[in-house]
Amino acid sequence: xxLVSPDPFPWNNSHAPLVTDWIQIMSNAYRLVQWNxxxxxxxxxxxxxxxxxxTSFVGIxxxxxxxxxxxxxxxxxxxxxxxxSIILLHVILAIGPLARIxxxxxxxxxxxxxxxxxxxxxxxxxxxxxxxxxxxFGVENPxxxxxxxxxxxxxxxxxxxxxxxxxxFGVMAATSHDFWLKNLSPSFWKSMHMSVYIAYAFVIxxxxxxxxxSEKNLLYPVMISSGxxxxxxxxxxxxxxxxxxxxxxxxxxxxSPWVEVCTVDEIEPNRAKIVQIDTNxxxxxxxxxxxxxxxxxxxxxxxGPLGEGKIVDGCVTCPWHGYxxxxxNGQSPPPFTEKIPTYEIRIEGNRVMINPNANEPGTxxxxxxxxxxxxxxxxxxxx
Amino acid sequence: xxxxxxRMNYISLTIIALAIYLVVGFLFAIAFIAKGARSIDxxxxxxxxxxxxxxIPGSVLxxxxxxxxxxxx
Amino acid sequence: xxNSTSNPQNDEFYVGYLPIPKGYRKFINxxxxxxxxxxxxxxxxxxxxxxxxxxxxxxxxxxxxxxxTLVESPYPMLIPDDxxxxxxxxxxxxxxxxxxxxxxxxxxxxxxxxxxxxxDGRLLIELEDEESAIALESSVPTTRSQTPVHVDTIRLTGExxxxxxxxxxxxxxxxxxxxxxxxxxxxxxxxPMFAAETPDGSKIYYLLMIDGSTNxxxxxxxxxxxxxxxxxxxxxxxxxxxxxSSNSQITLHEN
Numbered sequence: 001x002x003l004v005s006p007d008p009f010p011w012n013n014s015h016a017p018l019v020t021d022w023i024q025i026m027s028n029a030y031r032l033v034q035w036n037x038x039x040x041x042x043x044x045x046x047x048x049x050x051x052x053x054x055t056s057f058v059g060i061x062x063x064x065x066x067x068x069x070x071x072x073x074x075x076x077x078x079x080x081x082x083x084x085s086i087i088l089l090h091v092i093l094a095i096g097p098l099a100r101i102x103x104x105x106x107x108x109x110x111x112x113x114x115x116x117x118x119x120x121x122x123x124x125x126x127x128x129x130x131x132x133x134x135x136x137f138g139v140e141n142p143x144x145x146x147x148x149x150x151x152x153x154x155x156x157x158x159x160x161x162x163x164x165x166x167x168x169f170g171v172m173a174a175t176s177h178d179f180w181l182k183n184l185s186p187s188f189w190k191s192m193h194m195s196v197y198i199a200y201a202f203v204i205x206x207x208x209x210x211x212x213x214s215e216k217n218l219l220y221p222v223m224i225s226s227g228x229x230x231x232x233x234x235x236x237x238x239x240x241x242x243x244x245x246x247x248x249x250x251x252x253x254x255x256s257p258w259v260e261v262c263t264v265d266e267i268e269p270n271r272a273k274i275v276q277i278d279t280n281x282x283x284x285x286x287x288x289x290x291x292x293x294x295x296x297x298x299x300x301x302x303x304g305p306l307g308e309g310k311i312v313d314g315c316v317t318c319p320w321h322g323y324x325x326x327x328x329n330g331q332s333p334p335p336f337t338e339k340i341p342t343y344e345i346r347i348e349g350n351r352v353m354i355n356p357n358a359n360e361p362g363t364x365x366x367x368x369x370x371x372x373x374x375x376x377x378x379x380x381x382x383x
Numbered sequence: 384x385x386x387x388x389x390r391m392n393y394i395s396l397t398i399i400a401l402a403i404y405l406v407v408g409f410l411f412a413i414a415f416i417a418k419g420a421r422s423i424d425x426x427x428x429x430x431x432x433x434x435x436x437x438x439i440p441g442s443v444l445x446x447x448x449x450x451x452x453x454x455x456x
Numbered sequence: 457x458x459n460s461t462s463n464p465q466n467d468e469f470y471v472g473y474l475p476i477p478k479g480y481r482k483f484i485n486x487x488x489x490x491x492x493x494x495x496x497x498x499x500x501x502x503x504x505x506x507x508x509x510x511x512x513x514x515x516x517x518x519x520x521x522x523x524x525t526l527v528e529s530p531y532p533m534l535i536p537d538d539x540x541x542x543x544x545x546x547x548x549x550x551x552x553x554x555x556x557x558x559x560x561x562x563x564x565x566x567x568x569x570x571x572x573x574x575x576d577g578r579l580l581i582e583l584e585d586e587e588s589a590i591a592l593e594s595s596v597p598t599t600r601s602q603t604p605v606h607v608d609t610i611r612l613t614g615e616x617x618x619x620x621x622x623x624x625x626x627x628x629x630x631x632x633x634x635x636x637x638x639x640x641x642x643x644x645x646x647x648p649m650f651a652a653e654t655p656d657g658s659k660i661y662y663l664l665m666i667d668g669s670t671n672x673x674x675x676x677x678x679x680x681x682x683x684x685x686x687x688x689x690x691x692x693x694x695x696x697x698x699x700x701s702s703n704s705q706i707t708l709h710e711n
Contacts, residue, residue: 036473045488049495057499064504068513071506072627083502087495103470104483110472133626134637138551139644148394149636154678154708159636174440183424183452184445214631217505270467310469322471 042111046118053087054080074133081126082211088119089203090227093196097234099319101241103308106319113176120166120173127166130159158209165202168195181302204228249277251356258346258353261285264292264370265350272316274307277356282307283343285352286316286327291367293327294343294354300361301338329364405443411450412442419453509627512575519569519584525597528555528562531647531663531670534581535600535694542695545580545619545647546570551637553645554583557590565594573624578661580623580647604691604698612652612699613685613709616664619647635681642672642680650686650699662699664688666706675703683709 057080058073065071071079092115099105135142135149150157172192175184204224212220249259261275262285272284274297282297284307295316297307304320311317315324315333325332325340332338339362344355347368359365416435420427427435442449468477476484522544524536532555533543546568548554569589573580583589618641621629628634630651642648650664666676688701 038472038476049492052492053495053499056496057503060500061503061506065506065508068624069508069511070627071509072625075626075628079502079506083498087498091491104480105487106470107472107476107480107484108487110470134634135640138640140640144395144398145640146636147398149639151394152674152677153635153639153681155632155635155682158632170440171444174444177437177441179420179424179427179438180441182426184448188448210632214628214633215507217507219501219505223502268467310467312469312471312474317469317471319470322473 039111053084078129085123093231097238100238117173120169156209158206161202161206165199168199247275251278257355260351261354262352263350270311272307290372291369293367294345295330296341299323300340328367331362408443408446411446412439415442423452423456512624514624515572521567521569523567525565526561532558551641551644563597567591575623604693606691610690611687614650614652616680617649617651618642619649638681639677662697665700667702
């Protein structure tokens, strides 16, 4: 069983980082940078896109409004960075549900943290420019000038919505290193994930009570509301799809804990079927050769959906970041130390039975063997 | 900073409190990357200083939580 | 045979640290082209639909000189010797008025050195920071009349803006986005002005005093940068239209 090296491009590790990479590939050591070819291409493409957006925005703005009717350059920059960060935020929020709809989007998901950190710096630049030019050069420090000035001027203090969302995104960016993933509690992460949507709502309020009030063009309310509709419907669609896709089973009412969940031929080779028994955590049942194993559907790294992964070189491989586990014991192959819960499984005839009581993470469980002649669909072995 | 009006006073107080929180957080962060990070996480022991510097922003923002984890260890 | 998902060609699986499978590569390339077109379109659409901040100049480069008489009230202004020219506001660099620097020179004949800001012929001088920016010519003022000519009481709708940003230092220098800056400017002693709406869409700029002063109270600052209607005494002084209103005569519009 060959172990896929998590980083086949170690020659890049000595390279001085341009953009810091907070990713540590599985927990054998923390690294400053864990570049690989994909991430390099990802980051370079992202930066190229940002430059195209910002330069075309500022360039066209300067050509379109020539002096003396020009828009002041700082204001043009504030708008370029502000609108850019809103577009980035929508891309970030769309990637998650899109990847659930089609695994084809997974390459965008793989390096989403970089996207998040870069988004934060774009939004921060917008805020710093606002503090510098709207808050600076006056009788007060720039921060008070904008924040207190906002209240002083009455009306809805839309600056606060932006400020609070920036704080939330700041905490997210600052804690995007895997050290935090490991050392902060699951409840912290749960509230962090929720607060992204609170921050998103604040960003929308910031736009609705801010720029839309002075730019009377109807296009802006149309644009921002289509953004909201897009994000909301993507989340709704994935939620519904997952709800429909889930195979839910009731706990056994008899003394026996075993629950029949599917038949052997329902599972594709090297792939898994995801089942949920009552309201317990989802279980992924993997087919590896002539054996079936049941493990938790939740990756220990970032809660990726393991059951949407595949067996690669004998290991269950997470579709999000490629974390790997032995299906028979829920452990990452050495030197890695990740562990996930396993489940007792057995096959009766063609029927797959699961004991929904999870074992401690990393507990070895004997895979259930089946006879391919009797259990497989014709298509699997017709060659 | 002279501010009239109660509502505005609350805002300036909040800004001052935020600034104090961040200054304390920065002092904490220095201690944390020097010692704390290693004592709460064995993986961080073998981690070079350059990587632990990346933990500064997070330590500045989340210092009360980290202090609690550190004290408990 | 019957089930396409068991076809090895469709069983591609993407792992970030392994070479990207063909099907994924195709899809991602198409997606990137779409994204590229989308962000380019967004950039062009947003920037071309922004409102025009209008004609306003902030002269930079070499400093200019003006000669005339300084007056303190209703706002520090220079009355140019050329009687065809209207009074010009005088301020400092940054978001600061020039009241203290000008104090020894009121009602005296001076030459000022600075930069001109100009919107639709309404002028403002930004003094250079050097002490030599104000040169005393003579202690005798020129004789142009300095008494405001009372015209009438009028009702107008528009926005309270700060004279410096709006006359060219920041464009656009009005609207919700500029609100906190306008408050900071007026607190710093820049001239509070009223940009009144007219039926044809153009604007008329007044110096706006509230309760006889351009030094606004906290309550008055709450009206800055917002759409308001006001009733005010209207007068003109040396070509400068002036409004004098009070907080009770100013009402906020929605938003």
